[in-house]
Amino acid sequence: MDVIISSIGGLFLLLGGIIAIIGGIGVLRFPDFYTRMHAAGVGDTLVTGLILVGLILQMPEWLVVIKLIIILFMTLFINPTSSHALTKTAFQNGLLPVLHKKEEANKGDAGPSTR
Amino acid sequence: MKHTIHLSLALALFWLFNSGHTGLLMLSLAAGSIIFVVYIAHKMDVVDHESTPVHLTFKLPGYYAWLIKEVILANITVLKHIWLGNESISPTLSRIDISQTTVLAKVIYANSITLTPGTISVGIEGNRILVHALLQDSIEDLKKGEMDRRVTRLEN
Amino acid sequence: MxxxxxxxxxxVMFLAFIRGYIGPTFYDRILAVNMFGTKTVLFICLLGFVMGRPEFLDIAMVYALINFISVIAILRYSGSFDERRPPGNRKSIGRDV
Known part of the structure; x- marks a missing residue:
């Protein structure tokens, strides 16, 4: 039983590593800053979750499990805050996003890029 | 007073899980540090229902269980579009109406939007929230208001 | 595993480093720093398990907090790094109509 659970944990770790690399490629590949933020968000949420859950499934002692859970929650609350602060600062300092072509044609909903 | 007690309890649990020691000297040091932190929090005037949202204790786990499912689905979409390349994405900037009234619920909603990959909240202006999305479909999903309704259910 | x-x-840390090196804007570099920091937290956790010393988790926790505070502090003073628009035009961005 123990072997099964820890190999499931190993699978989670491997999946997390692969997804992390795909997210890193996305950060290099996407065209502008705002779209790169989305690719970085993949690394912040799913990769952190998969790797920390994978470590929990390796079944360390209970104190270590609780610390891993604390780190998981801390990351899930802190990362959106810092990404929001980064995006908001970039937007207020005048970095304009590259928008979809159809969106630029009918200038209705999108705010600052149309003015 | 209620919030002070809850804050002290939370800090005590956090200290215990971080150290794991139960000696007399360590426990007295813990008590001293907790009192110090609570004193500073009172000086800063941040001990209220926003910093220690105890009234949400039983509602938050259900909401976050639903949110984790959404985050995983959104992650799969973004990963697919990383492989499909720059021609497949349609970056959109749009304003979305929100129905929450309290500041705490607005912050939870904006935080959930940012936590979901593919959508980032850029700013809150009164009753509207400015969202940048990787795909136009995610904006349409947000405008349907599923997440908005669930957050509104949290606050009352 | x-x-x-x-x-x-x-x-991934190396990929984030490349993004920080080629830029092109100031915010891309901060994004790279933030990403590097979150990946460092995970790296420290994993390293603790590889070396059989789970005490490393405390360091990871502190690193997560330091990373957050440093990103916020850099952003706080980043207003003057604006090269793309003249200062007079800046106020109209991000405000409601």
Whole structure:
């Protein structure tokens, strides 16, 4: 039983590593800053979750499990805050996003890029 | 007073899980540090229902269980579009109406939007929230208001 | 598996480093710093398990907090790094109509 659970944990770790690399490629590949933020968000949420859950499934002692859970929650609350602060600062300092072509044609909903 | 007690309890649990020691000297040091932190929090005037949202204790786990499912689905979409390349994405900037009234619920909603990959909240202006999305479909999903309704259910 | 995941995180840290090197804007570099920091937290956790010393988790926790505070502090003073628009035009951005 123990072997099964820890190999499931190993699978989670491997999946997390692969997804992390795909997210890193996305950060290099996407065209502008705002779209790169989305690719970085993949690394912040799913990769952190998969790797920390994978470590929990390796079944360390209970104190270590609780610390891993604390780190998981801390990351899930802190990362959106810092990404929001980064995006908001970039937007207020005048970095304009590259928008979809159809969106630029009918200038209705999108705010600052149309003015 | 209620919030002070809850804050002290939370800090005590956090200290215990971080150290794991139960000696007399360590426990007295813990008590001293907790009192110090609570004193500073009172000086800063941040001990209220926003910093220690105890009234949400039983509602938050259900909401976050639903949110984790959404985050995983959104992650799969973004990963697919990383492989499909720059021609497949349609970056959109749009304003979305929100129905929450309290500041705490607005912050939870904006935080959930940012936590979901593919959508980032850029700013809150009164009753509207400015969202940048990787795909136009995610904006349409947000405008349907599923997440908005669930957050509104949290606050009352 | 632990070592494979550690190597993958190292590769991602290298990718974030490349993004920070080629820029092109100031905010891309901060994004790279933030990403590097979160990956460092995971790297420290994994390294603690590889070396059999879970005490490393405390360091990871502190690193997560330092990373957050440093990003916020850099952003706080980033207003003057604006090269793309003249200062008079800046106020109209991000405000409601």
């Amino acid at each position: 632990l070592i494979a995941a550690t190597l993958a995180i190292l590769v």
